[in-house]
Each structure stands twice: as C-alpha cells, then as structure tokens.
Amino acid sequence: MRSVELVVSVENVKKRFHAGAVVNDISLNVEKGDLIALIGPSGCGKSTLLRCINGLESVDEGRVQVLDNVLESPKKIGERGFNRRAQAVRQQVGMVFQSFNLFPHLTVLGNLMKAPMVVRKMNRDEAEWRARELLAKVGLDDRADHYPHELSGGQQQRAAIARALAMSPQLMLYDEPTSALDPTLVNEVLRVMKQLDHEGMTQIVVTHEMRFARDVADRIVFLEAGKIVEMGPPEQIFSAPQNERTRAFLGNFL
C-alpha cells in the first residue's frame, strides 16, 4: 500500500470580494511530491485560491490545512490568530509571482539572504553559502552581485525561485510564473520547475503553459467561475475531457 502524505488540504473554501464570490466552495488535496497545474480562464479564481493557501488572503468559509497548520476565517479564529498561523504557513511555503517581485534595493545575493537571516536568524556566512549554492542550481552563480534591474526577465524569475527555495519550503506556489516573460525566456524558468519536480518538491502552478502542464503535471485542475469544473491526470484532461467547458477552454490552446 502506498503511504499518502497530504501537504495541502483545501476544504470547502469560499472567498468573496465586493464584486462577488471569487472562490466558491473549492476542495482540493495535494500530496507530497505532486505537481498540480491550475488552469482556467482569467478571473476564474486560480490566483486567489493560491493566495488563500499561504494566507496572503484569508478565507471567508471553509478551511485550508498546510502540513500541521490550519487556516480558517479570521472571524472564527481572530485576526491575530490568523496572522500568526498564516506566518507559520508562509515560513514553510515558497511563492513565486508573475512580476517576480524581487527587492530592487538588494543584490540578487541579498534577495536570497534576507529572509533566512531575518526569519531563521541564520548567520551571514551560512546564508551566503546557501544562497550561492541555490544560485548555482538555477544557473545564476555569475549574477549574484547584480541588482535585479540588471537581469533579464527569465533570470529575475529564476532568482525569485531561488529566493523562495532559500527558506527550504515544503511546498512551492507559482502564480503565472512565465506570463510576464518573453516567449524565448519561458523555458529556462520551466526547466527549473521541472528539475524541482524531479527532486520531489510539492508544487502548485497557476499557468497558461498547456504543454508544460501536460508534460510535467501529475494532475490538472480546471477552474471556472470560482469552481473546480474538472480535475484529473493530464492524459484524461487533454485527451478526453469529460466536461464541455473544459473542451471549449482547451480548444483555444490546442
């Protein structure tokens, strides 16, 4: 029997903004080592779901469990309780943003060293050693002392992944990591994500890169209007989608 270790468990999560429900009753389990691709039309709630998982947004209803930490509505567990738990979650979860969000006032090395030194109280030498190791891993060892604006988009995004990895996360979240990139630079970023998958990292990727989703993802989750329409292994979703809307959406790409 295969032992199953849940890293993320989303149960009946709802999130509303003034405009209306953005995430409407979503449940999703992610096992250790999985790579989940969240796909769907713009505004379907993919990004919000991602931000609910690491507590950058609070849920209105339902619960999110990441490893040992449970996030529920601040109305239920209090603003302070939510913030404390969300911070605990975020210390174990890395996140990569569409627009990289590197810190412009720090060098690439500084970007990687900041959180380990501030949050983990790691000493400078150790932080730098680990940072250089991670930069080598993403192929940026020669860019350590450059400032973010001196890097190409692909290099910046790889640096951002390395920055997240510097906190030794158990889970990586990607919010459209290649959408802001020149098409020629997309692959260098996807390659890093693929490599992490091989090393057994658990990853959730919001993406429009269907080829990447098909080739690398363990499961595809198709969202529309805040709900999961269809979910399954790539072969099933891409070759034999059960739902009419999935078919229509994928028709735009394939």
Add this chain to the structure above:
Amino acid sequence: MNKISGYACLYALLIFYILFTFRASADESLPILRWGADIESGAPYSFKDPGDPDKVIGFESEIIEAIAAKIGMQARFTQNNWEGLIEGLKRHDYDIVINGLEITSDRQTVVTFSKPYYLTYQRLTVRAGNTTITKLEHTQGKRVGTLAGTLAQRILNEQSFPLETVTYNEEVHLFNDLMLGRIDAVLMDEPVTLYYAKPNPELKMVGAPIGRMEYGIALRPEDRELAGKVNRALDALIADGTLRAILERWNLWNPMIAQAWGQEARVDIEPSSYNRYLKFAYAKPGFKERLVRYISFLPLLARGALMTLQISIVAMIVAMIVGLLAALARLYGPWPLSFLALAFVEILRGTPLLIQLFLIFYGLPHIGIRLDPFMAAVIGLGLNYGACEAENYRAGILSIPKSQTDASLALGLSWGQSLRHIVLPQAVRVVIPPVTNDFIALLKDSSLVSIITMVELTSTYGQLASTYFDYLGIGLLTAAVYFLIGLPFVRLSRYFEKQLNTHLKTRVPGRVVSPVPARIFNSLGKR
C-alpha cells in the same frame, strides 16, 4: 561616491578649522552681570565696532561697563531683538536691559527701572531741500516715520491734525526712506538723529526739541538688591563725572541732562567717539579698503554660518525622527494615534513658523517651560519640518508597491519585519532627494531664529550691515555664504536623484531650490 566623500572631507575640515579658530577666551573670576541689548539697532547705544567687528561699543555699553566695575562685577553682553528685550529679561536670558528704553508707566508695570542714566528729547528731520516743514505742525497730511513703540510714535498719534505715521524697526531704514522720498519727515530721539541724520548732507534737522524722555536700565521687579546696587553706582558715576565724560565723548551731552544733574551745560571734552564713528560710517571706502573690510568680516560670518549649520543639522535630525514617527502613526497606528498624527501635521503645516517660534520661545515660559534659544530654535524648526518630513515619508512608503509587501510576507517575514527590512529601506531611497531639498529649505528658514536671539548668519548680517550702512555689499556677502554652505547639499540632492533614477528606475520630480534666504535676498534692494 568618491567625489561626494571628497566634498564631505573638505566640509568637515572647514568646520573644524572654524571651531578651533574661535575658542572663547578664559574668563576672570568676577561674578557676571548679563546685560541685554539689540546691537542691530545701532549707534550710539550699543553696536559693533566698525574698526573691530568682534567688539561691541557704544555709550550704553560704556555705561554698563562702568556700573559693573563699580559694583565688582564683570559685564557680559547678550544679543536680543529690541521688541523682545523685556520678554528676554523675564525669561532670565540676562539680568538687566540697557538699550534706549524710555521709562514709561506701561513698562513700569512689568519691570523696575533704575534712575535715568540719560535724558533727551525728540527731533524732527526732513530732506535738505525741504522748505515747507520747519516744525511739527507743518507735517499735517504728510507721512512721518518713527520707530515702533517709542515716545515719538505717541507724540505723533496725539497730534490734533491728521498725519500718517509710518513705523519702522530699524533707524537706518527710517532715514533711508526719508532720503528716498518714501516718507516726508522723521521724528526720532535726539541721539539717533545726531548719528544718522546730522552728518548726512542730504538731511537736515528742523524745529526746536520736542518733549522730554528719560532712559532707564530695566530690571526684573524681584531683583531689588541688584536695582539698589545699580542706582548707587549710577549716583556715584554721575557725581564723579564719569557719566558726563562718556556722554561728551559720544557727543550726547545736552542742557536738559545738565540741568537735571545740576552740572554745567558746557562741553569740555572732545567728542572723540562720535568723530571716530563718523569717520567709519560716512567714509566712502575705495575698492581696496572695501575688500579688506569684507575679508575682516569673514571670521564673524563664518561663526554665524557655523551656528546656522549647527541649528539646521540638529533640527533636521529632530525633523527626520519626528517625521518618521508621525508618518508611521498616521499610516499604521490605531485611529486615535493616526488622528493625532494627522492633526499634528496639519496644524504645523498650516501655521507660520515665525508664530511657532514665538510661541515656543516666549509663550512656553508662561506655563513654566523655559528653553534656551538653541533648544527653542531646534525644537521649533524640528517640529515644523517634522510635519513636512512626515508627509514625505508617508508618500515614500505609499510609493512602494504592495507586491513588495506580498513578496516579503510570502517569505515568512512578519508584517513588522517586512516594513523594517523591505518597505522602509526602499522608501528612504525614494525620499532622500526631497528630504535633502527640505534640508536646504530649512537652512534658509533657520534665518528666522535670529528673532529669538540666536546669533547666526542672518543676525550677524543685520549687525554688520547696520554698523556700516552697507546693505548691498554685506547682503551679497551673506547671500554668498548661505549659497556656499547650501551648495554641497544641493549637489548631494542632485547626486541622490541621479542614483535613484538609475537604480530603482523611478522618476522623482526634481525641485530647484535656491540656497539663499528670502530675507537676505530682499534686503539687497536697500540702499
């Protein structure tokens, strides 16, 4: 950065040079008698010696030296502007005031006066070519100038015929405007007229002496013992002829005072001090003499500049701390705190700095808070600029995109850590250029603290200009000094702006700031 540190080194060296050149000389052991006066109001009372601008001379400074010697004390001068002399006395900035203060019943309600050390009257002055005004009654419908708060002003106001009274703060400007035709006549104390109008061929004194006034030394009412000593000393100095000799040397001996003291009206001594003054004040120095004179001002101006810099730098540090706290309170504090911060910012930005300085320096002592002039200047400027800095910081913090906070929170930083390590360091880079500009503005606004007795650059300028009647030359010189001390900061501001633009790829709107205070600039138009 090398160029910048080079500037910084030069600057530091200059400051050290000035600091070490002006070590105050050691004092003798005699107890100190602190006397207050406004040397900007000029001759013959107390003023900077045109022959040695480091010294204060005048008939009143000689009288006070004589009194101090009689009562076994050592006189030490404290500068204050004329309107604030009595407030300064009550603030204990000094113990006595001697500065042409007429003994009036109004003043006697707040201070005690010694017996008169001088008696005099008012004189009417007109332009030399004027033949229509020969006595006060002829000024009907005319513009007559005098100093604010003097007997002359009361006399003018009491006239039954209509005339327009124009009041001034400084004697020099009074007679200047008379020559320029901005006013038709001047009614002023005889001593002032003797020194500013009589030697001037473009002006003439007309009519008989008007009124009678007694100058007294002002003391705090509770200092009865000191008042008694001063009066006994005055008696002795009158009796032994010392006072008469001083007054004769300054060409101030007159029949009225001779009669009051029971002495002869005849003048025995040559008016040597008066003649020496005329030689300096009315000489038309050549280019070379003028240059030598300006060079001799440099140490004084440098000392003033150093004080200006000290006040500005300390005030700016206060402003930056106050500003940061107010900005954080406003952005992130609970509502009562954020409301307080907003109120602080709006009130300080919405009221004039001058009024704030007056309140701090003269107002607070009434509720028991007595700050020395330096502290008052630094707190006044610091709070006022703190309000501006708060808005700068707030704008700076708000200019950092939320995605930066998201990224740092996502890395596991707490909210406070993200503010401290990610948002503030970036905000500081954004606000450095406007803050540097504000510092230059503060450097110039610091000229306002000359009114709360600080002897800084502007106040030094006022003293020198009124001593030499050289408002253009000394004004330009002072403007140049302001420009020079502001220049490194202007360069620094440009440098930071350039850095920021290339570094963060953010455009910060530049402001062009001139480092010369408006007061100096405007006064260049005088004479």
